[in-house]
Amino acid sequence: MSERMSERTDEQSAERTAEWTAERASDAAGGQAATAPSGQPADDAGPALLSVTDLSAWYGEARVLTDVSVTVAPGEVATLVGRNGAGKTTLLRSVMGLHKQVKGAVALDGRDLGRRSPDARARAGIGWVPDDRGIYASLSVEENLLLPPVVHDSAWSMEKVYDHFPVLAERRDFPGTKLSGGEQQMLAMARVLRMGSRLLLLDEPSEGLAPVIVQRIGEIIREIKAQGVGVLLVEQNVTFARSVADRHYLLAQGQVVEHLSNDAFAARESELLTHLGM
Amino acid sequence: MSEFIQYTLQGLAAGGFYALSALGLAVIFGVLGVVNFSHGACYMLGAVIAAVLLAELSLGFWVALVVVPVVMFGFGVLMERLLVQWLLALDPLYNFLLTFGLTLILVEAVKLRYGVSGLPYEIPAGLGGQVTVGSVNLSVYAIFACVFSVVVCIAVGLLMTRTRIGMIVRAATEDAGRTRALGINVGRWVTPVFGFGIALAGLAGVLAAPTRAITAEMGSNFIIILFAVVVIGGLGSILGAVVAGFLVGLVEAYGVAYAPAYAQIVIFVLMAAVILVRPSGLFGREEVA
Numbered sequence A: 001m002s003e004r005m006s007e008r009t010d011e012q013s014a015e016r017t018a019e020w021t022a023e024r025a026s027d028a029a030g031g032q033a034a035t036a037p038s039g040q041p042a043d044d045a046g047p048a049l050l051s052v053t054d055l056s057a058w059y060g061e062a063r064v065l066t067d068v069s070v071t072v073a074p075g076e077v078a079t080l081v082g083r084n085g086a087g088k089t090t091l092l093r094s095v096m097g098l099h100k101q102v103k104g105a106v107a108l109d110g111r112d113l114g115r116r117s118p119d120a121r122a123r124a125g126i127g128w129v130p131d132d133r134g135i136y137a138s139l140s141v142e143e144n145l146l147l148p149p150v151v152h153d154s155a156w157s158m159e160k161v162y163d164h165f166p167v168l169a170e171r172r173d174f175p176g177t178k179l180s181g182g183e184q185q186m187l188a189m190a191r192v193l194r195m196g197s198r199l200l201l202l203d204e205p206s207e208g209l210a211p212v213i214v215q216r217i218g219e220i221i222r223e224i225k226a227q228g229v230g231v232l233l234v235e236q237n238v239t240f241a242r243s244v245a246d247r248h249y250l251l252a253q254g255q256v257v258e259h260l261s262n263d264a265f266a267a268r269e270s271e272l273l274t275h276l277g278m
Numbered sequence B: 001m002s003e004f005i006q007y008t009l010q011g012l013a014a015g016g017f018y019a020l021s022a023l024g025l026a027v028i029f030g031v032l033g034v035v036n037f038s039h040g041a042c043y044m045l046g047a048v049i050a051a052v053l054l055a056e057l058s059l060g061f062w063v064a065l066v067v068v069p070v071v072m073f074g075f076g077v078l079m080e081r082l083l084v085q086w087l088l089a090l091d092p093l094y095n096f097l098l099t100f101g102l103t104l105i106l107v108e109a110v111k112l113r114y115g116v117s118g119l120p121y122e123i124p125a126g127l128g129g130q131v132t133v134g135s136v137n138l139s140v141y142a143i144f145a146c147v148f149s150v151v152v153c154i155a156v157g158l159l160m161t162r163t164r165i166g167m168i169v170r171a172a173t174e175d176a177g178r179t180r181a182l183g184i185n186v187g188r189w190v191t192p193v194f195g196f197g198i199a200l201a202g203l204a205g206v207l208a209a210p211t212r213a214i215t216a217e218m219g220s221n222f223i224i225i226l227f228a229v230v231v232i233g234g235l236g237s238i239l240g241a242v243v244a245g246f247l248v249g250l251v252e253a254y255g256v257a258y259a260p261a262y263a264q265i266v267i268f269v270l271m272a273a274v275i276l277v278r279p280s281g282l283f284g285r286e287e288v289a
């Protein structure tokens, strides 16, 4: 029974891969290479900022990611879109080294991270903004910002942080969790920027936030992108994803089933929405 | 009235021993996720080492107050490096059982070497006797023990709130994994924090030595009350450990004075009441519960 199911999944994924390849071919033919790496970054010559290769992940016996390959170039925003339970958070946690039951390779600047610890990965330049924001209640807003070490000279100064997020300056002495959801999201993003992370892993930053705040987060993402920071963005808000991203990976049952440029994604938005059940 | 004030002072002095020890228990639990059952035994060792220093090396209370925490810090470091660290990746129950076993070994070892009758220890010169405030006679040593514990708690509080190390400990206490993911090598702090927590238990032992019977078993009852303190204060809360420590000391003293038959029960009634009203303890965060 389980054998047959796995067979079926393989078949399906083969089909999807074929579809995806066709998509990319038509993209190339259409000559939609507006921003340099957009259509086909996997074939890029230079090392990507992040490259995840054939990553599989398990919780005990249950396999939740199967041979996932994803890349992010500097100054690029790639999204992971997929329905609840698709494995998006698990992928980010695996990149961060927090989820350890994995196979496959994660490389930063072309260097394999192997079994390196989460703190070593963070110091190498990966900044994780978890789905619940991960703000400390027992640390003030300012302490939340100052906790991580500065790991790169592109790190934002505290002045720059407060300049961009005046609300954080106003509340600097408040306990971190006394902020509103949107403010906590800003704080979580500001924290990894203050650290100087060159790759941000953002887990559903727009979730549960008012449209104006989502818009503000979009502005910030575009700004850090312009600074050459790479972003791997997990999103279920497709409209928001489309407004900030260069490329999209669609994840279903732990597999990448589509890999689309932003234009292709926009063109097929309604179809994809139904396909993903979102 | 004057009796009430005396009981209050006694309660606060005993509360100081609880507060210091619970503080140690709380930082260890916070950073390592280990419930250190041997904390009572470490408190006992603190008192026993003070007594041995006096009997065999003629080193008095003031020396013990400095030497014992240092020795116990070393003991904690060894314990963490040799034993505790190997079980950190497993279910927390394993380290609970390890420290439980260690407690049995320590207690029996002390019995074997020093017997079951109490070791002698006296209130240090200068801290004996009573002072009269208004019409109330107060034990000088109880005042000293009380003030000393409060000062140490405040010092630890400042360390926690005003230094980078304290900030890291607070963050790791909330979520060690997340803190790692922010580039902090939490593992580097694990051993010193464990040693520090054990040193606080040892310090409480030295403070208790002049007023308690120093026996191998003195930690057995202490650890039970300490768990009540931690539950009342809120598991993982540093402030909660201190406040609940003094609170439990007071409740116990009033219980002994006014309802001797129920003295022990009162603490657990208090614990049950707190859990009913606030399941995560007085200062615990809701998520913890």
Ligand SMILES: Nc1ncnc2c1ncn2[C@@H]1O[C@H](COP(=O)(O)OP(=O)(O)OP(=O)(O)O)[C@@H](O)[C@H]1O
Binding pocket: A059, A064, A082, A083, A084, A085, A086, A087, A088, A089, A090, A091, A131
């Ligand atoms: N700690 C865990 N133990 C066992 N299974 C887990 C655990 N965490 C997640 N899973 C399972 O792994 C799969 C992927 O979960 P994951 O959280 O990565 O999905 P997600 O795409 O982030 O979902 P969401 O959109 O709800 O955040 C799900 O089927 C989930 O039930």
Ligand SMILES: [Mg+2]
Binding pocket: A088, A089, A090, A131, A203
């Ligand atoms: Mg998720």
